Amino acid sequence: MRRFAFHSYADAYHEVAEYMDFYNNRRIHSSILDLAPNEFYQRNQTEELTIKEVRV
Structure with missing residues (x-):
């Protein structure tokens, strides 16, 4: 059986x-x-979080 x-x-x-x-x-x-996305979202509601710069 395939995955x-x-x-x-x-x-x-x-x-x-x-x-x-x-x-x-x-x-x-x-x-x-x-962080996991939900954890980041919850923490960002009560404190200002700075995300890392993403380079493309």
């Missing part, structure tokens, strides 16, 4: 929801002070 072959829409939905939770709540992002 992204799902048996049903519900299986696919579950995997996407798990990844979104991981990405927004547990995965740290170096460009936003090594």
Whole structure:
């Protein structure tokens, strides 16, 4: 079975929801002070945070 072959829409939905939770709540992002996006958002509501400069 391939990694992204799902048996049903519900299986696919579950995997996407798990990844979104991981990405927004547990995965740290170096460009936003090594915080998860939700943590950065919450802290930015009460204190002024300066993000790192991103060069392209």
